[in-house]
Amino acid sequence: MGRTNNFSSIAFFLLLLILGCSAAPIPKLRARPQPCKRMVFYFHDIIYNGHNSKNATAAIVGSPAWGNRTILTGQNHFGNMVVFDDPITLDNNLHSTPVGRAQGFYLYDKKDIFTAWIGFSFVFNSTEHNGSINFAGADPLMNKTRDISVIGGTGDFFMARGIATLSTDAFEGEVYFRLRVDIKLYECW
Numbered sequence: 001m002g003r004t005n006n007f008s009s010i011a012f013f014l015l016l017l018i019l020g021c022s023a024a025p026i027p028k029l030r031a032r033p034q035p036c037k038r039m040v041f042y043f044h045d046i047i048y049n050g051h052n053s054k055n056a057t058a059a060i061v062g063s064p065a066w067g068n069r070t071i072l073t074g075q076n077h078f079g080n081m082v083v084f085d086d087p088i089t090l091d092n093n094l095h096s097t098p099v100g101r102a103q104g105f106y107l108y109d110k111k112d113i114f115t116a117w118i119g120f121s122f123v124f125n126s127t128e129h130n131g132s133i134n135f136a137g138a139d140p141l142m143n144k145t146r147d148i149s150v151i152g153g154t155g156d157f158f159m160a161r162g163i164a165t166l167s168t169d170a171f172e173g174e175v176y177f178r179l180r181v182d183i184k185l186y187e188c189w
């Protein structure tokens with residue numbers, strides 16, 4: 001009996017210790033830094049629709065068994081994957097001189113909400129910008145703005161890290177959309 005009591009008091013003491021530790025004050029969150037670089041670009045996605053192979057900059061490469069790769073499927077395009085090579089411009093005009101290419105893919109990943117996951121690079125090769133910026137993240141398309149991660153960069157954007165705020169600047173049927181990309185870098189070299 002005495003042994004059991006000893007054990008249980010030790011166990012109780014240990015429990016108190018553990019509780020004590022987890023109740024230790026949580027360190028205050030650090031204030032968020034200001035971006036060291038900020039840039040705004042637009043890119044233009046023209047999705048192949050069976051008739052626009054000349055102009056299309058994006059192609060459906062994956063479709064669920066109940067769909068096809070010509071037209072985005074129903075149920076919020078769930079299961080479709082699209083690869084793109086889109087022109088980047090400084091303003092919202094598709095016909096402005098491109099300053100680079102946005103290259104990557106997006107896939108629709110929810111049946112009951114229009115939402116996607118997107119991963120792409122901005123590829124620049126000019127005297128103004130030379131290098132790449134890499135982006136990835138969840139893209140809940142119905143939100144006016146969506147934050148995705150800037151996960152890296154090369155060249156002029158060596159080791160870039162930050163946040164890119166996406167907004168859909170234009171949307172025309174299921175053939176054309178234009179994204180505004182507001183890039184805030186918090187690591188610059």
Ligand SMILES: *[C@@H]1O[C@H](CO)[C@@H](O)[C@H](O)[C@H]1NC(C)=O
Nearest residue numbers: 051052053054055056094095
């Ligand atoms: C290609 O794009 C141009 C400019 O937006 C448009 O005038 C033309 O009709 C398009 N052609 C096709 C085949 O979609």
Ligand SMILES: *[C@@H]1O[C@H](CO)[C@@H](O)[C@H](O)[C@H]1NC(C)=O
Nearest residue numbers: 067068069070071072073074
């Ligand atoms: C693809 O699916 C759409 C919608 O179900 C249909 O209208 C179209 O005919 C299909 N196209 C091909 C090439 O199977």
Ligand SMILES: *[C@@H]1O[C@H](CO)[C@@H](O)[C@H](O)[C@H]1NC(C)=O
Nearest residue numbers: 123124125126127129130131
């Ligand atoms: C980048 O631009 C240079 C100079 O215009 C050119 O020689 C080179 O081939 C280009 N590189 C790519 C990957 O397009």
Ligand SMILES: *[C@@H]1O[C@H](CO)[C@@H](O)[C@H](O)[C@H]1NC(C)=O
Nearest residue numbers: 124125126127128130131155
């Ligand atoms: C961009 O950088 C690459 C690698 O440093 C170089 O080969 C290329 O010529 C540069 N392009 C331009 C347009 O300066």
Ligand SMILES: *[C@@H]1O[C@H](CO)[C@@H](O)[C@H](O)[C@H]1NC(C)=O
Nearest residue numbers: 138140142143144145146147
């Ligand atoms: C999208 O909007 C919903 C509802 O307003 C919000 O709860 C969610 O955090 C937003 N997501 C992103 C990634 O901004």
